[in-house]
Amino acid sequence: MVTRLDDPCCGGLHPDAVADVRSGQLSEPLVLSLSEAFKALADPTRIRMLHCLLQRELCVCDLAEVLGMTQSAVSHQLRYLRTLRIVKNRREGNTIYYTCDDAHIAGLLQMGIDHAMHGEANEGGA
Amino acid sequence: MVTRLDDPCCGGLHPDAVADVRSGQLSEPLVLSLSEAFKALADPTRIRMLHCLLQRELCVCDLAEVLGMTQSAVSHQLRYLRTLRIVKNRREGNTIYYTCDDAHIAGLLQMGIDHAMHGEANEGGA
DNA sequence: ACAATATATGAATATATGCTCATATAGGGG
DNA sequence: CCCCTATATGAGCATATATTCATATATTGT
Numbered sequence: 001m002v003t004r005l006d007d008p009c010c011g012g013l014h015p016d017a018v019a020d021v022r023s024g025q026l027s028e029p030l031v032l033s034l035s036e037a038f039k040a041l042a043d044p045t046r047i048r049m050l051h052c053l054l055q056r057e058l059c060v061c062d063l064a065e066v067l068g069m070t071q072s073a074v075s076h077q078l079r080y081l082r083t084l085r086i087v088k089n090r091r092e093g094n095t096i097y098y099t100c101d102d103a104h105i106a107g108l109l110q111m112g113i114d115h116a117m118h119g120e121a122n123e124g125g126a
Numbered sequence: 127m128v129t130r131l132d133d134p135c136c137g138g139l140h141p142d143a144v145a146d147v148r149s150g151q152l153s154e155p156l157v158l159s160l161s162e163a164f165k166a167l168a169d170p171t172r173i174r175m176l177h178c179l180l181q182r183e184l185c186v187c188d189l190a191e192v193l194g195m196t197q198s199a200v201s202h203q204l205r206y207l208r209t210l211r212i213v214k215n216r217r218e219g220n221t222i223y224y225t226c227d228d229a230h231i232a233g234l235l236q237m238g239i240d241h242a243m244h245g246e247a248n249e250g251g252a
Numbered sequence: 253a254c255a256a257t258a259t260a261t262g263a264a265t266a267t268a269t270g271c272t273c274a275t276a277t278a279g280g281g282g
Numbered sequence: 283c284c285c286c287t288a289t290a291t292g293a294g295c296a297t298a299t300a301t302t303c304a305t306a307t308a309t310t311g312t
Contacts, residue, residue, distance in 0.1 A: 010288070012191040013221060014184075021178045021192050026239070033242045034235075035170045042168035044161045045300080052147045058140075060259060065138040066147050073301055075260055080300095094258050094309050095139060104241040109160075111237060113152070115230040116159045136258070171270080186289060199271055201290055206270095220279050220288050 040084055041108060045069065046077055050109060053087055053100040060096060166210055167234060171195065172203055176235060179213055179226040186222060 012018045026034075041047060048067055052058055058066070064074045078098060081087040086102045100106065138144045152160075167173060174193055178184055184192070190200045204224060207213040212231050216223045226232065 010187040013187050013288085017182060017184060018188050018191050021182055021184065021188075024177075024181055025192070026174060026177055030239070030242055031170045031173050034173050034238045035168055037238055037242065038164050038167040038173075038234075041164040042161055043300080044157045047157050047160050047164075048152060051150075051152055055150055056143060056147055058143060058147065061136045061257095062139055062144050062147075065144050066151070070302070071259070072261085072303080076300075079260075091259095091309090094256095096259060107241070108164075108234060108237060111234060112160045112163055113156070115233070116156055116163065139258085169270080187287095196272070197289070198273080198291085202270075205290075217279090217289095220286095222289060 036084065037104065037108070040081065040086055040105065041112070043077075045073070046081065047109070049074070049077060049081070050086070050100050050105060053098055054106055054109070057090075057097045057099045060098065063098065162210065163230065163234070166207065166212055166231065167238070169203075171199070172207065173235070175200070175203060175207070176212070176226050176231060179224055180232055180235070183216075183223045183225045186224065189224070 041050070045067065049063060052063060052066060060074055060078065061071055063078075064071045067074065078087060078089075081100075082089065086105050087098050087100045090097045090099075167176070171193065175189060178189060178192060186200055186204065187197055189204075190197045193200065204213060204215075207226075208215065212228045213224050213226045216225075
């Protein structure tokens with residue numbers, strides 16, 4: 001079972017290379033799990049939200065205020081992140097506080113920041 | 127200049143928290159650059175492509191063969207990655223070989239893999 | 253019970269994304 | 283020069299995403 005399409009233009013130009021790489025392939029669930037994690041970080045809004053929530057616990061409307069966004073938009077994105085278990089929330093009376101304590105995401109984000117700051121933009125600047 | 131929307135439901139519940147987090151905000155270009163990088167990894171196809179191209183140089187049709195995808199689809203994604211300078215290519219006669227030598231991306235991907243494999247799916251299995 | 257506040261959520265919408273199909277480009281061999 | 287192979291690319295399409303708007307839910311205070 002080779003999982004070939006009908007017309008791969010050339011049936012594998014270098015069979016050895018193909019076989020070689022095939023044996024090292026990532027499993028389907030792993031790939032899906034990976035893309036899911038990276039997707040969470042693949043949006044400017046979510047990056048900013050997570051960066052905030054990693055620094056400090058914030059309620060929804062403070063977050064909205066910081067990001068200059070609608071409460072609704074923020075809430076939708078928080079739901080997205082909640083579904084992925086990337087952020088947690090805590091209720092205190094009427095307000096709900098969110099945090100991000102996901103070490104995985106924090107690590108990826110930090111690594112991205114470190115790398116991107118190799119001569120490009122800096123932090124700071126409200 | 128506070129960059130406020132017309133109706134932030136509550137005008138910042140905790141002004142100190144808001145000010146605090148505001149001062150640590152990531153700059154706009156940095157955020158965009160970050161999301162761009164994560165976007166490159168936010169798709170199962172591209173993850174598999176990059177994982178292959180990090181292991182070994184491959185021509186387009188070998189890649190297509192390995193991934194079980196159309197040459198066209200692969201080529202489109204390669205263009206995407208080329209635009210972001212994540213992959214390089216080399217021509218040898220009729221065939222074009224691609225590689226990924228982007229340490230940034232490689233690091234992020236590896237970190238993602240390490241983390242995701244904490245009890246979930248493993249490599250191997252083609 | 254009622255009003256006010258904070259948050260959540262469904263529907264609609266606009267845009268982005270990933271793939272397919274057809275076709276263009278480019279190099280190699282007769 | 284013509285044909286074959288490998289790759290690139292534009293258009294179209296179906297789906298995903300991010301935001302907005304209106305409204306629902308939940309908690310507090312009176």
